[in-house]
Amino acid sequence: MTLVDPRRDPAAAAPVPNGFGPMLRKEDGRFVRGRGRFVDDIDLPGMLHGAVLRSPYAHARIVSIDTGGALAHPKVRAVITGADLERRGMAWLPTLSHDVAAVLATDKVRYQGQEIAFVVAEDRYSARDALALIDVEYEPLAPVVDARRALDPDAPLVRDEVPGRADNHVFDWEAGDAAATDAAFAAAEHVSTCDLLYPRVHPAPLETCGIVAALDPVTDRLVVHCTTQAPHAHRTLYATLTGIPEHRIRIVAPDIGGGFGNKVALYPGYLCAVYAATITGAPVKWTEDRSENLMSTSFARDYHMHGEIAATKDGRITGLRVRVLADHGAFNGTSQPSKFPAGFFHIFTGSYAIQAAHCRVTGVYTNKAPGGVAYACSFRITEASYLVERMVDVLAFDLGLDPAQVRRKNLLRPEQFPYRCATGWVYDSGDYPRALEQALEMAEYAELRAEQAQRRAEYERTGEGALLGIGLSTFTEAVGAGPKKQMDIGGLGMADAAELSVHPDGTAELRLSCMSQGQGHETTFAQIIAHELGISPYAVNVVQGDTDRTPFGLGTYGSRSTPVSGAAAATAARRVRERAKLVAAAMLEISPADLEWEAGRWQVRGDPAAGASLAEIARAAHGSLELPDDLEGQLSGRCVYNPPNLTFPFGAYVCVVEVDPGTGQVRVRRFVAVDDCGVRINPTVVEGQIHGGLADGIGMALMEVLAFDTDGNHLGASFMDYLLPTALECPSWELGQTVTPSPHHPLGAKGIGESATVGAPAAVVNAVLDAIGVRHADMPLTPAQVWSAMRGRPLRTDLAVR
CATH class of the missing domain: 3.30.365.10 (Aldehyde oxidase/xanthine dehydrogenase, molybdopterin binding domain)
Structure with missing residues (x-):
C-alpha cells in the first residue's frame, strides 16, 4: 500500500469535514526539521552588522559624543549619531499614539538603555567591540521613576524639549457617566475600595527583534527583512521617514519566533539599519540581544x-x-x-x-x-x-x-x-x-x-x-x-484584505495582509478556504508577510487574525464561489439559478449527477470556454474587510x-x-x-x-x-x-x-x-x-x- 503525503500531493488529500476540525499544523513540518527561515538566518553578500550604544543612565544631559575611537577601528565602516539623522530629517520617530520619540538621543537620555549611537562594522563582534570606543560625556540628572511622583511640582521634567511643557502630564481621559455613578454610590448599602497595581511586564518573545536592510542596486529598491507583525504599516512608516516612495520599498517578514505585540512598533535599531544601508550601499543586519529586548522594546501594563x-x-x-x-x-x-x-x-x-x-x-x-x-x-x-x-x-x-x-x-x-x-x-x-x-x-x-x-x-x-x-x-x-471609524494607525484605518486565486489544477493561493508569529495561519486560513470551497486544506497555499505579494492591511495583534483577516478570507472565498457558479452555468449551459452548491462542486438542482467540481470549473475559467460578456475569466476574489x-x-x-x-x-x-x-x-x-x-x-x-x-x-x-x-x-x-x-x-x-x-x-x-x-x-x-x-x-x- 502506498501512503499519500498530502503536502506533496494536495489534490489527493481528503478534505477535513466541513473544512473545520482538528488538523495538524501545516507549518510545523519545517519547524520541527529546523527548516524555518528567520531574520537572523538571512546572510546577504557583503552584509555589514550593526550594534547600538545605549545609555547607562535613566536621565542625563549629553555633553558630547566622540566617535573618533570607534571610527578608527579597522573593521568599522560607519558610526551614526543623532546629529547624522537630524541632517536627513530622521531624528524623531512618530509613535502610534501621536507622540514622537528620539531615534538616537542628542540633547539628553530619558531612560536607561536609550539608543545614542549605531556602529556599522564588518561583523557583529567588531560592531559590539567598537561601542566601547565611543566616548560619551554625561551630566547626570535626577530621574522620576515612580509614576505617582511624576506630576509633583518638583518632579524632574522628562520631556523638556517640548516648548512650553511644564510637567510630565500626557493625557486625561474618561468614560462612563460620572453623575449616574456618583448617585449609585451615594445610594449604595455598601462600598468596597482597593488600590491595585498591574506591574510593568514584557512579552519576552523567543526571538528578539531584528532587521536586514538592503538597497537592491538593480531595481533601486529598499528591501527590508524584519521581525514585524505589521509589514504594510512598516512600509508606510519607512516611506514617511526616509522619503523613499512606498513603491520602492519591500518589506518581508519571514518566520517570526513570537511577537505578542512586541513586534508591532518601529524601533530605532530598525531605522538606523535602514539609514546605514543607504549610506554604505551594503546590506546591514541588526539583531538585538536579550537584555536590549527587555530593557528598551515595548513593555506592557504599568x-x-x-x-x-x-x-x-x-x-x-x-x-x-x-x-x-x-x-x-x-x-x-x-x-x-x-x-x-x-x-x-x-x-x-x-x-x-x-x-x-x-x-x-x-x-x-x-x-x-x-x-x-x-x-x-x-x-x-x-x-x-x-x-x-x-x-x-x-x-x-x-x-x-x-x-x-x-x-x-x-x-x-x-x-x-x-x-x-x-x-x-x-x-x-x-x-x-x-x-x-x-x-x-x-x-x-x-x-x-x-x-x-x-x-x-x-x-x-x-x-x-x-x-x-x-x-x-x-x-x-x-x-x-476595527472598525476604521474608531481605530487607525497613523491615519491608516484598521481594515485588512485577502486575495484568493484558484489555479487551473484546482489548488488555491490565499494572500493575506496579516502576519503570523506562531498562531498557525498557514493551517487555520487554509481551513477557512477549505470550508468555503470544499477542497482540501492541503490544496491551499497561504502567503503572508511580503508586501510585494500580499494586499495592504494593518497586521496581526489584538487577536485580529480570525476576527478581521479570517472574515476577509471567508468573504473572498464566497466571491470566488459565486464566480465559479457563473462559470459552471456556462459550462452546463443552464441558468445560474438552477445550480446549487454541494461540497466543492456546483450541481444541477434536482440532478446531482450533473455538475462540475471546483477544479473542473477553474480549468474551464482559465481555458477557451465562452463566458458571458460581463464575466471575466479565471477564478479569483478579493475582500477588504472593515469589521462592523x-x-x-x-x-x-x-x-x-x-x-x-x-x-x-x-x-x-x-x-x-x-x-x-x-x-x-x-x-x-x-x-x-x-x-x-x-x-x-x-x-x-x-x-x-x-x-x-x-x-x-x-x-x-x-x-x-x-x-x-x-x-x-x-x-x-x-x-x-x-x-x-x-x-x-x-x-x-x-x-x-x-x-x-x-x-x-x-x-x-x-x-x-x-x-x-x-x-x-x-x-x-x-x-x-x-x-x-x-x-x-x-x-x-x-x-x-x-
Missing part, C-alpha cells in the same frame, strides 16, 4: 488603579468607579490603534450588568522605556479585567460572601445580548452563566471548598500543611481591532493553588479554563493558544515584573532576573468550552489568541489571596510577597529602594 465598587448587602453590584495612573515611560509609544488614549480600558465593567460606571485615566511620562504594547491583550483590556475581577473578590471578602455567588448574581444573562455596556460598547453575544457553571462543575467547586475548610482547620490546630486557595475569573475580551464591531470572546476560569505558609511558595495545582471564542476553526490550534495564554497568566501573577530602583536602573534585564514560567510551574490544563457564534462575523468566530492572558492572572491572584486569607496584595505574588502579605505588610513590587 497601571496604578484605584477601584471602588458599590453594592447591596447581598452582593448586587450597583456601581463601579475607577481612577487610573498610567505610566507611559519617556515617550507615549503605546502600540494601540484605538482613538482612546487608554485603549479599551473603558470596557472595564467586564462580564457584569453594571449600568452605573465611570473611569478616569491619567497618563504620565517617567524615566523608563516607552511603549505599552498590545501584549496578549486588546489594548488595556487585561488591566481592566484584572481590576474588575479583583474588585468582585474584594467585595465578596468584605461582605463575607462566596465569590462564585457574587458572580452568579451579577453576570450578564443570555437574553441581555446584544448588550450595550455602561461606556457604550455593544457586546455581540454570550451565555456567561453557562460558562461559569461548567467551570465550577469541572473543578468540583463544592468539594474544593470542603477540602479548603478541612485544611484550614488542620493548619490552625497543628500549624502544619499547605493552605488551599480557589480563585475565580469571569472575563470578557474585546478583539478584532469588535468581537467579544469570554470565559470562566477556576484556579486551585497550594501555598506553603512557612515560605510563601505557591504551587498551581489545577487550572480549569472554559472559553467561548465563537465558532472554532481548528480546536487543536485554539487549545494551543489557550495553553500559552494560561502560562502567561501564571507568569504575570507569580513571577514577572520589570522593576526599577530609584535611580532608574532596570532590574529585569536578563532571564536570571525577569522570570518566566516553565512546565514545572504549570499544571496540566483542564479545558472546557461553550460556543456562542458572533452574529456579525461571516464565520461566527470571535478570536482566541489573547483571552487566556486576560482571564488567567486574576484567577491565580484570587486563588493565592483566598488561600492565605488576605484582602489584597499586588502582583507578582512571589514567595517574598506572599510571606509578607500573610504578616500584614505587602511589598512594593515595581520599585526597589536603594
Whole structure:
C-alpha cells in the first residue's frame, strides 16, 4: 500500500469535514526539521552588522559624543549619531499614539538603555567591540521613576524639549457617566475600595527583534527583512521617514519566533539599519540581544488603579468607579490603534450588568522605556479585567460572601445580548452563566471548598500543611481591532484584505495582509478556504508577510487574525464561489439559478449527477470556454474587510493553588479554563493558544515584573532576573468550552489568541489571596510577597529602594 503525503500531493488529500476540525499544523513540518527561515538566518553578500550604544543612565544631559575611537577601528565602516539623522530629517520617530520619540538621543537620555549611537562594522563582534570606543560625556540628572511622583511640582521634567511643557502630564481621559455613578454610590448599602497595581511586564518573545536592510542596486529598491507583525504599516512608516516612495520599498517578514505585540512598533535599531544601508550601499543586519529586548522594546501594563465598587448587602453590584495612573515611560509609544488614549480600558465593567460606571485615566511620562504594547491583550483590556475581577473578590471578602455567588448574581444573562455596556460598547453575544457553571462543575467547586475548610482547620490546630486557595475569573475580551471609524494607525484605518486565486489544477493561493508569529495561519486560513470551497486544506497555499505579494492591511495583534483577516478570507472565498457558479452555468449551459452548491462542486438542482467540481470549473475559467460578456475569466476574489464591531470572546476560569505558609511558595495545582471564542476553526490550534495564554497568566501573577530602583536602573534585564514560567510551574490544563457564534462575523468566530492572558492572572491572584486569607496584595505574588502579605505588610513590587 502506498501512503499519500498530502503536502506533496494536495489534490489527493481528503478534505477535513466541513473544512473545520482538528488538523495538524501545516507549518510545523519545517519547524520541527529546523527548516524555518528567520531574520537572523538571512546572510546577504557583503552584509555589514550593526550594534547600538545605549545609555547607562535613566536621565542625563549629553555633553558630547566622540566617535573618533570607534571610527578608527579597522573593521568599522560607519558610526551614526543623532546629529547624522537630524541632517536627513530622521531624528524623531512618530509613535502610534501621536507622540514622537528620539531615534538616537542628542540633547539628553530619558531612560536607561536609550539608543545614542549605531556602529556599522564588518561583523557583529567588531560592531559590539567598537561601542566601547565611543566616548560619551554625561551630566547626570535626577530621574522620576515612580509614576505617582511624576506630576509633583518638583518632579524632574522628562520631556523638556517640548516648548512650553511644564510637567510630565500626557493625557486625561474618561468614560462612563460620572453623575449616574456618583448617585449609585451615594445610594449604595455598601462600598468596597482597593488600590491595585498591574506591574510593568514584557512579552519576552523567543526571538528578539531584528532587521536586514538592503538597497537592491538593480531595481533601486529598499528591501527590508524584519521581525514585524505589521509589514504594510512598516512600509508606510519607512516611506514617511526616509522619503523613499512606498513603491520602492519591500518589506518581508519571514518566520517570526513570537511577537505578542512586541513586534508591532518601529524601533530605532530598525531605522538606523535602514539609514546605514543607504549610506554604505551594503546590506546591514541588526539583531538585538536579550537584555536590549527587555530593557528598551515595548513593555506592557504599568497601571496604578484605584477601584471602588458599590453594592447591596447581598452582593448586587450597583456601581463601579475607577481612577487610573498610567505610566507611559519617556515617550507615549503605546502600540494601540484605538482613538482612546487608554485603549479599551473603558470596557472595564467586564462580564457584569453594571449600568452605573465611570473611569478616569491619567497618563504620565517617567524615566523608563516607552511603549505599552498590545501584549496578549486588546489594548488595556487585561488591566481592566484584572481590576474588575479583583474588585468582585474584594467585595465578596468584605461582605463575607462566596465569590462564585457574587458572580452568579451579577453576570450578564443570555437574553441581555446584544448588550450595550455602561461606556457604550455593544457586546455581540454570550451565555456567561453557562460558562461559569461548567467551570465550577469541572473543578468540583463544592468539594474544593470542603477540602479548603478541612485544611484550614488542620493548619490552625497543628500549624502544619499547605493552605488551599480557589480563585475565580469571569472575563470578557474585546478583539478584532476595527472598525476604521474608531481605530487607525497613523491615519491608516484598521481594515485588512485577502486575495484568493484558484489555479487551473484546482489548488488555491490565499494572500493575506496579516502576519503570523506562531498562531498557525498557514493551517487555520487554509481551513477557512477549505470550508468555503470544499477542497482540501492541503490544496491551499497561504502567503503572508511580503508586501510585494500580499494586499495592504494593518497586521496581526489584538487577536485580529480570525476576527478581521479570517472574515476577509471567508468573504473572498464566497466571491470566488459565486464566480465559479457563473462559470459552471456556462459550462452546463443552464441558468445560474438552477445550480446549487454541494461540497466543492456546483450541481444541477434536482440532478446531482450533473455538475462540475471546483477544479473542473477553474480549468474551464482559465481555458477557451465562452463566458458571458460581463464575466471575466479565471477564478479569483478579493475582500477588504472593515469589521462592523469588535468581537467579544469570554470565559470562566477556576484556579486551585497550594501555598506553603512557612515560605510563601505557591504551587498551581489545577487550572480549569472554559472559553467561548465563537465558532472554532481548528480546536487543536485554539487549545494551543489557550495553553500559552494560561502560562502567561501564571507568569504575570507569580513571577514577572520589570522593576526599577530609584535611580532608574532596570532590574529585569536578563532571564536570571525577569522570570518566566516553565512546565514545572504549570499544571496540566483542564479545558472546557461553550460556543456562542458572533452574529456579525461571516464565520461566527470571535478570536482566541489573547483571552487566556486576560482571564488567567486574576484567577491565580484570587486563588493565592483566598488561600492565605488576605484582602489584597499586588502582583507578582512571589514567595517574598506572599510571606509578607500573610504578616500584614505587602511589598512594593515595581520599585526597589536603594
